[in-house]
Amino acid sequence: MKKYITFFTLMFVIAITVPFSVFAEENNNALKLAEEAKSAILLEQDTGEILFNKNDQEQLPPASMTKIMTLLLIMEALEEGKLNKEEMIRVSDRAASMGGSQIFLEAGEEMSVNDLLKGVAIASGNDASVALAERISGSEESFVEEMNKKVKELNLENTKFQNTTGLPAEDHYSTAYDMAIIANELLKYETITEYTSVYEDYLRKGQDNEFWLVNTNKLVRFYPDVDGLKTGYTNEAKYCLTATAKRNDMRVIAVVMGAETPKERNAIVSGLLDYAFNQFETNKLFDKDEKITEVQLLKSKKRSIDIVSNQSVSTLHKKGETEKDITTEIVLEEEWDLPVKKGEEVGKLYVKDGEKILSEVPLTVEEDVEKASYLTLLKRTMQEMAKIR
Template sequence: MRKHKILISMIVSIFFLSTMHAYAEEVSEEKNETLNLAEEAKSAILIERDTGTILFDKNVHEKLAPASMTKIMTLLLIMEAIDKGELKKDETVRVSERAASMGGSQIFLEAGEEMKVNDLIKGIAVASGNDASVALAERLAGSEEAFVQMMNKKVKELGLENTNFKNTTGLPADEHFSTAYDMAIIAKELLKYEDITNYTSIYEDYLRKGEENEFWLVNTNKLVKFYPGVDGLKTGYTSEAKYCLTATAEKEDMRVIAVVMGAETPKERNAIVSSMLDYAFNQYKTNKIFEKDEVITNLDLLKAEKEHVDVVASESVSTIHPKGENIDNISTEVTLKPDVELPLHRGDKVGMLRIKNGEEVLSEIPLTVNEDIEQASYITLFKRTIKEMVKYR
């Protein structure tokens, strides 16, 4: 009888572990209905940033006008350019007539005015400046139209099927749409650049401080001030889109992203997002495995100028599970590309890190190099050959 009890206990334990991740991955429709988290919104989603686990969803693939949440993609391309060295934060940008003529939310740039990239990013992230968005788009791509092509190319790279951008700002335009799910994934990608929250967490600041045309920046995302842990990301409003918000918050090493689209009032929108964040932090916790850019392994590249290259996690890596429960069978598996072509550039993918619970793959994270790697010169190869010959004499 005792053996039977032990056997039953083992079966129950195995079943529990195998279903726990599925539970965290997709909350059932019945559970969503019970939560009542976003009754007043057209669409909503709640995800954990590191794993991408969906904690709550409602009409997440419905195509809707994203309004100024469009600027999450604009900021993503700007931060990518900075990371690649294609744009410097202290660089000065000259504002075009077209950028200065943008309506809607703006920081009142004037044609011919020069402003540093760092301040233009503040203008986008804090005040939702349409003029600042176009100014940086023109700097990076030559025109807003060319930058929009970059935005839609990035949409495809992320595997998103229900987003199409027509401008960098979110101003109303035919065939300009996205979904709660797609906005969450774009936000997840943007948050790989951890210093973005240095901008989106600002509640108030000044541009051109001390000058005649000093401009007071006040964050359109009031939760930055009124909800502990919220440090971004972007609000949106047009008469078509209604009130929208993609918010992110971090507490006890867990970062979540909440997206709400189509709320009737800003108060309603903020209340919905606050309830979603409360739910995430009350019900779930994460275990951090690796930090972003932490060295995971090394590559030996005999034909590279630098022979031993660090391979790092492209983003922070965690597991997620309901509070009160632990997963004890977590393991990692590293697979590197068999043939790596040179030269390599910072951020190039050279492998994959798998996080596993037993044999179940919980998540896959690209492994990258964190520096540029050039092909070895003839002199380096010659010295390396001589060194090997001496070694085996």
């Protein structure tokens, strides 16, 4: 009888051990190549938590991953109404003269913002990048100033841009960490993946100079759920890639810099994505633009102001772990300097595990907040006085 008990006990131990051993081995293999990378990082979007990093602060040439910042400023201009997708842009001599990857724009040609955006996001067109930069800022040089200004706004200490394209230039550098942060900021404009996820498309469809766009990021086609973001290559930078994928409400960003071959680059990123989706999951607390709270403002035209988060809010944990005791704390500005523009930060949402702050998320106003007129203020003041009596 004891022999049977021992046999079944052994079989049970094998049954529960083998899957975990295989699972652990798969995760080790997924990270093996990443450990050998020159520079790499894996970031979860909502929490900003770093799941893996290797030399992520090393300053390296980012090549065409530079265009992630270019795309960020383009999306900002669209959001702010400084640009619209249907607008036709006349291509300058300078934009048409850009070398490297291009969509072969001709000087004097007119192309819509929407098609130029496709040219940048899908085909990494240097000419399209410069054409859009010149339209937004007047010149590429002025646009680059805005790029570096944005770097400072994001508190990035190891990035400096000299052009919009990533073509080789002295004193043009970034890091895996900084590229992940810029990518995270770009992905807040959720429509960007409508461009970066496209594997192939056409420009000038049906015309003699029709151009076939093919995404430089092959993982868009060959890795499930990858919907961006940007490749890069120069002789100095080697093969680079910032990729993003979303599965079950969890979006992650993987960056690799300095790989020797495109195959190695894609394998490292694929391994990082495998690791993220095999090991971790998120619990969503709030959707992007969901109302978090409201505030009553005596001096605003509209008395009740909705406060929202400009990004989705989640917690992150390893699969199989019990959920943490999560709480949230809202801290709003005490004094408001009206008017306040839509999207302007007016406070923070803190996600906590006990006293430990897991993440802090900017809170913004859902719409423009205008000053109340003198008559409205007088009326409200009298109402408040009547309540006191």
